[in-house]
Amino acid sequence: MKKSEINSSEIARLAGVSRSTVSRVINNYSNVPAETRDKVLKVIEKYNYFPNASAQVLAGKRARTIGLFLIDQGNVSSDILTNMLIVSVIEHASVLDYYVLTHIIRNAKDTEVIRNVREIFYQRRIDGGIFIGAANREPFIEQLIDEGFVVGVVDQELPDHPEPNRIVSNFNNDSGMKQAVAYLAGLGHSRIGVVNGDMNRLSGQTKYEGFKTAMRMCGLQVNPKWVMDGDFHETSGYNAIQTLLGIESELPTAIVAANDSVAFGAIRAIKEHGLLVPDDISIIGFDDHALSEKHHPPLTTIRVDFSAMLKRMTTYLIEKIEQKTLTVKEITLDCSLVVRESCRRI
Amino acid sequence: MKKSEINSSEIARLAGVSRSTVSRVINNYSNVPAETRDKVLKVIEKYNYFPNASAQVLAGKRARTIGLFLIDQGNVSSDILTNMLIVSVIEHASVLDYYVLTHIIRNAKDTEVIRNVREIFYQRRIDGGIFIGAANREPFIEQLIDEGFVVGVVDQELPDHPEPNRIVSNFNNDSGMKQAVAYLAGLGHSRIGVVNGDMNRLSGQTKYEGFKTAMRMCGLQVNPKWVMDGDFHETSGYNAIQTLLGIESELPTAIVAANDSVAFGAIRAIKEHGLLVPDDISIIGFDDHALSEKHHPPLTTIRVDFSAMLKRMTTYLIEKIEQKTLTVKEITLDCSLVVRESCRRI
DNA sequence: CTGAAAGCGCTTACAG
DNA sequence: CTGAAAGCGCTTACAG
Missing domain, CATH: 3.40.50.2300 (Response regulator)
Incomplete structure (x- = not known):
């Protein structure tokens, strides 16, 4: 009935090691002998211990969370496409062990709304964000990029001298x-x-x-x-x-x-x-x-193929957050005609 | 170009007060004279300062984030209903100044998947969670409730002696x-x-x-x-x-x-x-x-009315997190016939 | 290989 | 009304 309140000190005590060692085990440091490692893991397992995410982030780790910002004044909720976009991002982030914080922007011109979005970045709730449905060169997004946040924007122009923290994706x-x-x-x-x-x-x-x-x-x-x-x-x-x-x-x-x-x-x-x-x-x-x-x-x-686009966007964004693919700036996907019955020969 | 690295000490220094006072201003303590308050707010505004969320949570504040767990082996992405559910939760949480971390559970019987879900709670990434699409009395959800987490479950039986941290919602x-x-x-x-x-x-x-x-x-x-x-x-x-x-x-x-x-x-x-x-x-x-x-x-x-249901679920869940509506345990919504053209008189 | 210690950026009793 | 200090739970140089 009681919420688990176990922490790394407690795990350390129970395993007969220091908190440093517990941390090393959790973070997969190589300099921990298998025996020590197993001993600690056993205690962790037994007590159902998971490190507190806030403490980890505060100590310098990533939040492992990306923001997904959907800009749509209308009825996001009734659009089946939107759903696919959201799910694509969540599922591909999940594969890379990242979480997704989704936010809906009804009015990208409202300063209060913009402030809220900026807050999410500044509070370090997220390591980066994806914007869908933005106007080309939307000023507040440009500002976030300018401030150094890792940002992916769908349907957006790539500037002449793109910053390393910007990704853009488009269909041809x-x-x-x-x-x-x-x-x-x-x-x-x-x-x-x-x-x-x-x-x-x-x-x-x-x-x-x-x-x-x-x-x-x-x-x-x-x-x-x-x-x-x-x-x-x-x-x-x-x-x-x-x-x-x-x-x-x-x-x-x-x-x-x-x-x-x-x-x-x-x-x-x-x-x-x-x-x-x-x-x-x-x-x-x-x-x-x-x-x-x-x-x-x-x-x-x-x-x-929106799903493929968002998959790539999500993957590259996270790689950028983790300082891997430093070169990717732009994602372009082809599109192709599907003939059905709404056009006739004349 | 540089990420903002300003913190409360810096704000305190610039405003000529202590960090305690900065914190009091941010948290709307009543014992701060208007003059001091304004002085501090001015600096906060000027430097675009937002308190680090992890530090706040670690110091005892809520994460102001709820988890939304969608259980669906199939194609969540193509279901227009799912979209409405997600958007309903996000928008109503947003009104109460909460964020939503959405997670998709493809297989609620996979221990690895369950572990991931439990991890989100234990890491304190979220203050509570809503489950949609779960089997009745899904064991791992029961366990989370047992462990004291605030949980709302859609389409679920209310036990005889419901815990105060459980909400259930159903249609009639x-x-x-x-x-x-x-x-x-x-x-x-x-x-x-x-x-x-x-x-x-x-x-x-x-x-x-x-x-x-x-x-x-x-x-x-x-x-x-x-x-x-x-x-x-x-x-x-x-x-x-x-x-x-x-x-x-x-x-x-x-x-x-x-x-x-x-x-x-x-x-x-x-x-x-x-x-x-x-x-x-x-x-x-x-x-x-x-x-x-x-x-x-x-x-x-x-x-x-799924949207209304999720709105109420979200609102009550957050109220429970904040220890307000302690009495609500169950949400039941009526439903009603809509006559169109798929039934005929015989 | 491992522990003691500093530090991350906040909040909040405590004392005045 | 306000500041100094402890503490939240981690990680990671540092020293050994």
């Missing part, structure tokens, strides 16, 4: 967009629109840039009326298409969505207008969201 | 099952089957018990051939119905599924056999999963 959005446009062009589309993502995010920018480049390379014109704003959320796709269908008489035959959520929203709006996908308008997404395959119609999209 | 599964059966009976069904959940879990047991009681109260017979095993996962629903449709010539007109995932699997199997829901067989689920509304057909189910 340019390639993805080129594949999307090439596929549509191959199906005979030339009237292609786009619903953009959040342009404060690097991926929002690179996807749109990729789209424009791809259109040019396919010899196609970008019609400004078919370039629509969005923010990576379902609703923005819905709203964009609502507006388009409400105003424009000239419609595109295909639309590239900044991600699958946006594509879902777009399709919903199209259906509400009594039109069909892909019969009236073809839609291609980006991400290959867990629901895309089961969507009606099954969504043609650009597949991206 | 009995009521839910009665509503489900009553609804089906009202639609004219008398041939009602059930796909059970994991019978090691309390909810697996209570749902089945509720089902049997409800059938009796409606004057209906439980046909043992229509009582199928499951484990709360989609696949088990699929397998159960595959077997049923493969073997039995006499079929039920309606099936109650232990949860919505099981219902999805059941419907998938029914469709594969060329039958229709609800035309050939009616299906009712349990949970009101985020996808149930969008399912084809939209799933009739028993709605349950």
Whole structure:
């Protein structure tokens, strides 16, 4: 019933050695004879002793904890992707014997919120942190990096002279967009629109840039009326298409969505207008969201492996914390077209 | 570029007071004159000082961190419900200024895994923990409670003489099952089957018990051939119905599924056999999963508010940690029928 | 190979 | 109202 209050002195006493030796055993020092070692381990085992983490950290060891910061004003909780991200980080950190402290940032512009995030680093609760969903070059993250904390940022630009404590990871959005446009062009589309993502995010920018480049390379014109704003959320796709269908008489035959959520929203709006996908308008997404395959119609999209990305990010971040891989600065993962049923030949 | 290394001595020196006073200011002691307080706060603010968390904990303060333990052998990552649970806990802990250390337990029977979980408590990384997905009376959790740690367990029986450091939360599964059966009976069904959940879990047991009681109260017979095993996962629903449709010539007109995932699997199997829901067989689920509304057909189910449950669990757990609500032992939430299109009148 | 001792950065009785 | 000092439970040079 009583909480264990045994400490290293007690273990030392019971094993007939000094606390120094107990510590050496726990930390696997090589200069402890097997016999002493076994004797101590036996006592540790018997009394269910685990060293107090705070004392260890205070004495100079790492917290063996990383922070996972999810920036999303919306409904993080209902997004199946978010879940995969969280679980990927936790599981891969766990393999390296690290813990994950997850924090949700609803408003990255609120100074009180920023203060809380900074506090977690300054309090030394974590050895480093991963940020997901941040604006490109988000100032408070730049500051943390500047202050020397080990930080990994997903979907972020690498500066010209990157600090050794910064890691950045991205998908090859340019390639993805080129594949999307090439596929549509191959199906005979030339009237292609786009619903953009959040342009404060690097991926929002690179996807749109990729789209424009791809259109040019396919010899196609970008019609400004078919370039629509969005923010990576379902609703923005819905709203964009609502507006388009409400105003424009000239419609595109295909639309590239900044991600699958946006594509879902777009399709919903199209259906509400009594039109069909892909019969009236073809839609291609980006991400290959867990629901895309089961969507009606099954969504043609650009597949991206978030789980692999977060695994690598987590691994490299921890290696950086432990001063191993000093050279890794950037992680880039490819993406590839998955053909389903939301685009048709015309 | 350099990591902040300022500490309370430094702040004390800069403010012209002692470390004791700095500590008193930080901890909001009442016996510090406003003037001194302001002077110290100014320096703290200026130098961006945050007390080292490990030192605070070692000196006797709480870690202000709770553990969230998710037990799931399967694909935690693809379950949208899990995400909501994690986010609910994190956000409500955050309101109370607590952090959440999330841990995934793939195999609650593996001694090494159990050791890791126990370690987190013994290391004093957390002040308490919440377990989700555990078997009823899972021994290692019982042990932690026995050892005096503050623990909340979702979907768990309350023992006869509950310890003050235990909280348990459940949905009123009995009521839910009665509503489900009553609804089906009202639609004219008398041939009602059930796909059970994991019978090691309390909810697996209570749902089945509720089902049997409800059938009796409606004057209906439980046909043992229509009582199928499951484990709360989609696949088990699929397998159960595959077997049923493969073997039995006499079929039920309606099936109650232990949860919505099981219902999805059941419907998938029914469709594969060329039958229709609800035309050939009616299906009712349990949970009101985020996808149930969008399912084809939209799933009739028993709605349950996981987010509210986890919010209350988190709040009470932290209050227990802080020795406030000493009386709360059990949280029970009601559930209610949501009629959609997966059940028909016969 | 091993112990005594200093030190990590706090908090909190204690004394004044 | 405030400071000096002890103590939290570890780790790690240092000396032997």
